Amino acid sequence: MNNEIAVRFDGITKAFGSKVVANKDVTFDIYKGEILSLLGENGSGKTTLMNMLAGIYYPDKGKIFINGEEAVITSPHDAFRYKIGMIHQHFKLVDVFSAAQNIVLGIKDEKYNIKKASARIGEIAKKYGFIIDPNKKIHEMSVSEKQTVEIIKVLYRGADILVLDEPTAVLTPQEIEKLFVILRNMRRDGKTIIIITHKLNEVMEISDRVAILRKGEYVGTVETSRTSEKALTEMMVGQKIELNIDRSEPKNSEDRLIIKNITYKNREGVLVLDDVSFTARSGEILGVAGISGSGQKELLETIAGLIKPDGGDIIFHNPKKDKPVTLFHKTLKQVKELAVKGCFHYPDGSPVNLSGISDKQIKRLIDEEKIIFNEDEIMDLRNKTPLQIRELGVRLSFVPEDRLGMGLVGNMDIVDNMMLRSYRKGNPIFVDRKKPSDLADKIISELQVVTPSSHTPIRRLSGGNVQKVLVGREISYAPKVLMAAYPVRGLDINSSYAIYNLLTKQKENGAAVIFVGEDLDVLLSLCDRIIVISGGQITGVLDGRTANKEEVGLLMTKHSKEVETND
Amino acid sequence: MTNSNKTQQREPLFHITKRTDIPLWKSLLIRVGAIVLGLLIIAIICSIMFGINPFAVFATIIEGNFGTERRFWILLQDTALLLVVGLALIPAFKMKFWNLGGNGQVLVGALATVAVMKFLGGELPDGIVWVIMLLASVIAGAIWAVIPAIFKAFFNTNESLFTLMMNYIAEALVLYFVYIWKTGASDTIEPMPMGNLPTIGNPFLLTIIVAAIITVFLAIYLKFSKHGYEISVVGESQNTAKYIGINVKKVVIRTLVLSGAMCGLVGLLLAGAIDHTMSATTAQNMGFTGIMVAWLAKFNPIIMVLSALGIQFLTKGMGRVQKKFGITSDAVSNIMIGLIYFFVIACEFFISYKIHINLKSKNKAKNSDGGNK
Structure with missing residues (x-):
């Protein structure tokens, strides 16, 4: 590393709309031949700043100097002129083209010659230690291979300054190690x-x-x-914070949700879930580790009743033995049906027979907690719709990965979003906004949601606040099973830890929590047990207290052919 | 730095940012400005292309709407009809179901009405005939809308094309029945003598009252009912709807029954209370104009009263202009109405976005000039 300046940002300001200021008067230098981490929480303007370097945005104010000269970068094409290349978080590759075709795509000043290009790609790969097959099609590649193509693409264009936007988010620990080796090789070659x-x-x-x-x-x-x-962390957050997850010992743990041999083929006929079996226990957090897209989403959606599995069973074990039935989660009709089956006894132990008793009297018996379950309830949730699951009285809460596309409605306010789960209750024709409004206020104050009011469209809130609203709604029903898919994705550190604490609290309240995560450090410090999923199969069940990262990382790629070719 | 780099030293001339919020007066000002600008262009075209005094044109537009009491009542009645068609479309549109079949749904409503009038008018007491007319027209409209809805719900067919095609079928059906039921010397059905809907106060008031009731009903239905809530959720995200257990198919079909029934009702009013007959043009293209009524008001039923009134005002006024100045071609008034629409719709861009002109680049050019000297 020397002290020659490769990039200088001088007073860069960029605003979106009149209120969102993504970058404000940013001034700093980047030296030639160094690896510089641009650190900041989500929404701190890292990507926006780099997009201005890459010609995607143009600054409202301020100047960028490249190698000491003022540079005006109005398009990615300009950026290449200054030898700047950016590898975006979401890859921009043509799926049906080969690696080499993607790499030469859009280069104007040389003739299209795939053989020559392949040879040069081979040279670049050898120089920095990439492993790449120039003729392999993108859609046949793993995420890490696609990333390799993206990096070589900018090197091929002669980039000296490389920007990588969250390059490790999609990689396994082993792949990250390989990437770092390559980055160090590039640094040795003088790249910034x-x-x-x-x-x-x-x-x-x-x-x-x-x-x-x-x-x-x-x-x-x-x-x-x-x-x-x-x-x-303190520089990033601006205050001192404690980053500890308080993992308590599971108490009174019992089997709550038993998944048996679940198999699911998607519309394209691809086997997404392959004979998946595991048990989620009450009072513990079960972590699901895996490279994203390994079947986690489908697994949770199958349990929630959103997709129908091709085979297997989802057994819900409701600990009702010797507990009185309530009308909170059972309808009067259901109680009568269960009574006919002989599921109840009176406090004195005699069997309950409700035939010939009026509805009013039955209601009174229920209110007085006189009707008591003989046994735990065991239900198969397979092939049940979300509504049927709820009508069965199964308190199953689900925080889906796609917050604004599934869990919430972005254009509706917080109150209307609270209503999503409860709007069916009460008056048959009109919606009741009173109770949802109270719930919204309660969640706003208890979870410290930052919002102008409970009538603000939810899409205007920041990611962390959106997630608090969603999680808050889902836990407000005192769930027996709580599933959360990537609940801290895109959240800042404070919000992330707030969510971890909420999940831990649900576990302590006796819920079986299923947590799908991507950060292995968090999985290892939050979860009591961890199942690892790879290519739709469960490749391991580990104890969260004793497992280590390498172990989990290896299981994450087990059975996965794509990664084997990389070795 | 090389020369090629220097030629690249151009900054973008302007850039566009999204407005997060805009004060009401400003957005109103932009809209009024757009209309004024549209009128100005019309005035220029009038005087240059046709040699007509533009102020005479504007005066005639007003006269065409308010010149006589009858014109004024017709303006209100036609506004009411257009409003109901626009209202009929919004439950479907809020669900992102693009119902372009308003015309067809109105036509089959009219067809059903005329059929009842023809065969039962005078045979049964008027009151019973009216009830049967109401049921027949509403059911006919609902069926016409629900067929594409069923295909959409179960086979995910494209509802825009499907509803559009249903228009042509409805038109052909009406032509066919006009041909076999024709009573006049030309190939038309003479106004029906029996079974016409009652007159309240004056011949126009019934339609206006029906429209007022439907406006209030729909505003409440969309905002406060469970059905309305479900429509919003399905329209915003089908995934969310499935996640919370809304039966999306059911909601799509139910909503289109409502949408079609309301269009059928317009058919009833047209055939049973206004025209007393039907033809292939009975729907007056309201199925499409209604789309504009709905969008201009951003699906707000109350504001739609204004957008429907505005559109009818222009149409009636321009009709009068054509007559008065002896313009035989519809094209002229259509161009003018089109211009106004264009300005009104285009101004929405300036309400949602702000344009910044980069003055910085000019300053810089000056500076570099100075440096060269």
Whole structure:
């Protein structure tokens, strides 16, 4: 590393609309031949700043200097002229083209010659240690291979300054190690590398210096060797925070949800869930680890009744033995049906027979808690719709991955979003907004949701607040099973830990929590048990207290052919 | 730096940002400005292309609507009809079901009405005939809308094309029955003598009252009923609807029954209370104009009263202009109405977005010039 400046941001400001200021007067330097981590929470303006370097956005104010000269970058094409290449978080590749075809796509100044290009790709790969087959089609590739294509694409164009936007988010620990080796090789070759990330351990491992943004403003740059994760967090968040997950020992744990041999083929006929079996127990958090897209989404949606499995059983075990029935989760009709089957006894132990008793009297018996279950309820939820599951009295809550596309409605306000689960109750024709409104107020105050009011459209809230609303609604029904898919994706550190604490509290309240996560460190410190899913199969069940990252990482790629070809 | 880089030193001339909120007066000002601008262009076209005094044109537009008491009542009646068609479309549109079949649904409603009038008018007491007319027209409209809805719900067919095609079928059906039931010397059905709907106060008031009732009903239905809530959820995200256990198929079909029934009702009013007969043009293209009524008001039933009134005002006024100035071609008034629509719709862009002109680049050019000297 030398002290020659490769990129200088000078007073960069960029606003979206009149209220959202993504970058405000950002000024700092990036040296030639260094790996610089751009650290900041979601929404702190990291990606926007780099997009201005890559010509996707144009700054409202301020100047960018490249190698000491003022640069005007109005398009990605301009960026390449300045030898800047960006690898975006969402890959921009043509699926049906081969790696080589994608790499040469859009290059104007050389003739289309795939053989020559392949040879040059081979040279680049050898120089930096990539493993790539130039003739392989993109749709046949794993995420890590696609990323390799993206990186080679910018190197092929002669980029000296590389920007990588959250490159490790989609990789396994082993793949991350390989990527880091390559990045170090590139640094040795004199390339300037900027990594956008919010994972502190990776920042510490790979970068020479760390530049920190907070709420669009530049906080400072520190040398990695002279700082610590804790100090970085404080710079990033702007205050001292405790990042501890208080993992309590599971109490009175019993089998709650038993998944047996679930198999599911999607519309394209691909086997997404392959003979999946596991048990979720009450009072514990069961983590689901895996590369994203390994079947986690389908697994949860199958349990929630959103997709029908092709085979297997979903057994819900409701601990009702010796507990009185309530009208909160059973209708009068259901109680009568169960009574006919002989499911109840009176407090004195005699069997309940409701024939010939009026509805009013039955209701009174229920209110007085005189009708008591003989046994635990065991129900098969397979092939039940979400509504049927709810009508069965199964308190199953689900925080889906797609918050605004499934869990909530972005254009509706918080009150109407509260209503999603409860609107059927009460008056048969008109909706009752009173109770949802109370619930909204309660969630806003208890979970400290930052919102102008409970009548603000939910899409205007920040990611963390949206998630608090969703999780708040789902836990307000005192769930017996709580499923959460990537509940902290896109959330800042404070909100993330707030969510972890909420999940832990549900576990302590006796819920069986199923947590699908991507950050292995979090999975290992939050979960009591971890199942690892790879290619739709469960490849391992581990104890969250004793498992280590490498172990989980290996299981995440077991059975997965794509990664084997990489070795 | 190389020369090629220097030629690239151009900054974008302007950029566009989304407005997060805009004060009401500002958005109204933009809308009024757009209409004024539209009128100005019309005035220019009038005087240059046709040599007509533009102020005479504007005066005639007003005269065409308010010149006589009858014209004024017709304006209100036709506004009411257009409003009901627009209202009929919004439950479907809120669900993102693009019902382009308003015309067809109105026509089959009219067809059913005329059929009842023809065969039962005078045979049964008037009151019973009216009830049968009401049921027949509403059911006919509902059937016409629900057929595409069923295909959409179960086979995910494209509802825009399907409803559009249903228009042509309805039109052909009406032509066919006009041909076999024709009573006049030309190939038309003479106004029905029996079974016409009663007159309340004056011949126009019934339609206006029906429209007022439906407006209030629909505003409440969409905002406060469970059905209305379900429509919003399905329209925003089918995934969310499935997640909370809404039966999307059921909601689609139920909503289109409502949508079609309301269009059928317009058919009843047209055939049973206004025209007393039917033809292939009975629907007056309201199935499409109604779309504009709905969009201009952003699906707000109350504001739709204004958008329907505005559109009818222009149409009636321009009709009068054509007559008075002896313009034989419809094209002229259509161009003018089209211009106004264009400005009104285009101004929405300036309400949602703000345009910043980059003055910075000019300053810089000056600076570099200075440097060269």
